[in-house]
Amino acid sequence: MKKIYYLLMAAAFCTTLLLMGANRSVKNAYGFENGTPAIQSMNALAFGPDGILFIGDSKSTAVFAVDTKDKMAVAKATAVEIKNLDQKIAAHLGTEAKNITIQDMVVNPVSKKIYCAVQHSDGTPVLLSLEGDKIQAVSLKNVMYSRVSIANAPAADAKDRGGRSLREMVISDLNFADGSIMVSGLSNQEFSSTFRKIPFPFSDKQEQASLEIYHAAHGKYETNAPIRTFTTAELNGKKYLVASYTCTPLVLFPLDELKPGKHVKGRTVAEFGAGNSPLDMITMKKGDDTFLVMANSNRPVMRVKYKSIEAYEGSLTEPIKESYATAGVDFVNLPAVNVVQLDKLDDSQVMVLQRRANGDLDLWTASAERWF
Numbered sequence: 001m002k003k004i005y006y007l008l009m010a011a012a013f014c015t016t017l018l019l020m021g022a023n024r025s026v027k028n029a030y031g032f033e034n035g036t037p038a039i040q041s042m043n044a045l046a047f048g049p050d051g052i053l054f055i056g057d058s059k060s061t062a063v064f065a066v067d068t069k070d071k072m073a074v075a076k077a078t079a080v081e082i083k084n085l086d087q088k089i090a091a092h093l094g095t096e097a098k099n100i101t102i103q104d105m106v107v108n109p110v111s112k113k114i115y116c117a118v119q120h121s122d123g124t125p126v127l128l129s130l131e132g133d134k135i136q137a138v139s140l141k142n143v144m145y146s147r148v149s150i151a152n153a154p155a156a157d158a159k160d161r162g163g164r165s166l167r168e169m170v171i172s173d174l175n176f177a178d179g180s181i182m183v184s185g186l187s188n189q190e191f192s193s194t195f196r197k198i199p200f201p202f203s204d205k206q207e208q209a210s211l212e213i214y215h216a217a218h219g220k221y222e223t224n225a226p227i228r229t230f231t232t233a234e235l236n237g238k239k240y241l242v243a244s245y246t247c248t249p250l251v252l253f254p255l256d257e258l259k260p261g262k263h264v265k266g267r268t269v270a271e272f273g274a275g276n277s278p279l280d281m282i283t284m285k286k287g288d289d290t291f292l293v294m295a296n297s298n299r300p301v302m303r304v305k306y307k308s309i310e311a312y313e314g315s316l317t318e319p320i321k322e323s324y325a326t327a328g329v330d331f332v333n334l335p336a337v338n339v340v341q342l343d344k345l346d347d348s349q350v351m352v353l354q355r356r357a358n359g360d361l362d363l364w365t366a367s368a369e370r371w372f
Contacts, residue, residue, distance in 0.1 A: 030065065031201040032144040037064045039140065042117035042125040045106045046174040046181065048200060053108075053115060054181050055127070056171035061153035063174070063181055065200065067144040070111045070129075077112035077346040079365035082133055085353065086361040089118060092135045093126065097361075105341040107351055114343075114351060114363075130363070148202040152187040152194075160224075166192070172226040176200070184227035184243065191223035195241065195258050209258040213266045216327060217247045217274040219319030229281040229294070235310050242309075244278035244294060249316070250329065252309070268316040269309055270328035273299055280342040284350065286372040293350070293371070295339040303332045303371065334371055 030052065041059035048054055051071040055064045082088065086097040093100065103117040103125075114130040115138070127138040154166035172185045180197045187194040191210035198206050212223045222245075230243040232255065241253040243266070251266035258264055272278075276298040283306075284291050292304040312329045320327055340361075341353035350366040 029201075030067070031146050031203075032065070032067060033146065034142060034144055036141045037066065037143070037145045037147060039064055039125055041119065041123075042103050042127065043168070043171045044174040045104045045115060045117050046176050047106055047108050047110075047115075048176040048181065051108060051110055053106075054174055054176060055117070056174045056183065057125075058168050058170040058185070061150040061167070061170050063148050063150065063171070063183065063198065065146045065148075065181075065202065066140065068108070068115075068138070070108050070113055072111050074110070074112045075346070077107070077349060078132065079349060080114065080130065080132070080345070080351060080363055081365065082130070082363040084360050085363045088135060089116070089128065092128070092137075093118070093120065095120065102341070102353070102361075105343060105351070105353055107343045107345055109344075112346060146202050148198055148206070150183065150185075150196065151206050151208060152189055154186055154188045154192070158188070169226050173229050175231060177232045178239075182230075182232070182241075184230055186224075186226050191263060193223055193226055195227070195253070195264075197258065207258070207260040209260070209262045209264050211253065211264055211266060213245065213249060213251045214268050214315070214317050215245070215247065215249050216268060216271045216316040216318065216320045217249065228278045231281050231283055231292070233283065233290075233292075233306060233309075235306065242281075242292065244272075244281065246277040247274045248272040248276045248278055248296065248299070250304075250309075268328070269312050269314070270304075270331070271316060271320055271326055272296075272302060272331060273326050274320070274324050279340055282342050282344050282350070284344060284368055284372060285347065286368055289372070291372055293334075293342060295342045299337075300333040301336040301339050301342070303334055304329060336366070 043058045044056035046054045051068045053066045053068050090097040099121040101119045105116045116128045118126045129136050153170045158166040169186045175182045180199050183196040186192045193211040196208050215222045227243040233242050239255040243251050249268050250270040251268050253266045276296050280295040282293050290306045294302045308329050338355040343351045345351045348368045352366050353363050
């Protein structure tokens with residue numbers, strides 16, 4: 001009888017060990033650890049698989065991957081409408097709107113919940129979620145996360161010719177595609193405009209290429225200005241980085257040429273007008289057409305057909321002679337100005353954060369039926 005008892009106990013012990021091992025493998029599927037990530041700033045956000053949020057932190061020169069556990073799938077999002085969002089966020093944080101900056105906003109493609117990175121004037125970064133008209137703080141204490149350092153970052157005190165901090169431009173935009181987190185920004189190298197591709201789960205591997213473009217509005221080749229916003233797209237059967245810079249060239253880089261240590265020249269396919277910075281970029285589909293949509297600092301939201309980019313075989317290599325004129329691929333200005341954040345809410349709706357003519361900062365939903 002004792003022998004049977006000991007056999008049963010051994011079997012139960014083995015089963016427990018197997019279950020513990022299975023649980024461990026699930027928790028560490030992405031190499032995460034439990035703890036509180038030491039995030040110093042939130043310059044850019046991007047969602048990856050399974051509700052994982054990537055947070056680009058220029059101040060600590062790192063990208064953090066955080067498991068939000070926000071994985072409840074929603075097919076169609078509820079339209080959002082929040083007036084004076086900055087005032088509501090400030091009230092939630094116990095301060096005034098003048099003391100906060102909304103750094104980035106993204107939609108979780110699984111749950112359709114909106115996430116917002118806010119920087120307090122005292123330097124404190126805050127992560128919030130928006131659901132309907134509810135604003136909630138997202139706790140980053142005792143979460144599952146991992147971290148990767150950005151290689152070759154500029155020194156903390158490095159400045160450009162205008163006295164602006166180069167460290168703040170280590171990460172100018174983030175995207176997750178093809179199993180990697182893609183990062184645009186600056187490095188400490190001779191040609192500082194840089195594109196980094198970091199496989200996820202994070203490891204020691206990190207690919208970095210320097211970039212060069214012809215900037216027709218400036219009439220010269222440039223290597224030190226960072227990409228401001230980018231996405232990826234397949235054009236004529238080949239994958240490209242589709243990027244825009246300040247003043248406002250649109251440039252294509254073949255993704256298979258962005259290899260470690262390479263210096264890559266992009267093909268400038270459009271100039272959308274000087275005196276402007278692109279702020280955000282998304283891709284939307286309607287019927288057989290796919291559109292690039294871009295928000296800008298001093299121009300309206302622009303809509304570009306990817307078919308027009310595919311059909312344009314040229315490259316802009318001559319200066320724009322007329323001030324603020326445009327060239328290259330055709331585009332359409334949408335009736336939306338002072339849009340500071342954009343993201344795809346679902347297949348038929350766009351999240352828009354817009355500074356209205358009366359100064360209010362409103363979050364609202366644009367219907368794809370009207371914009372495309």
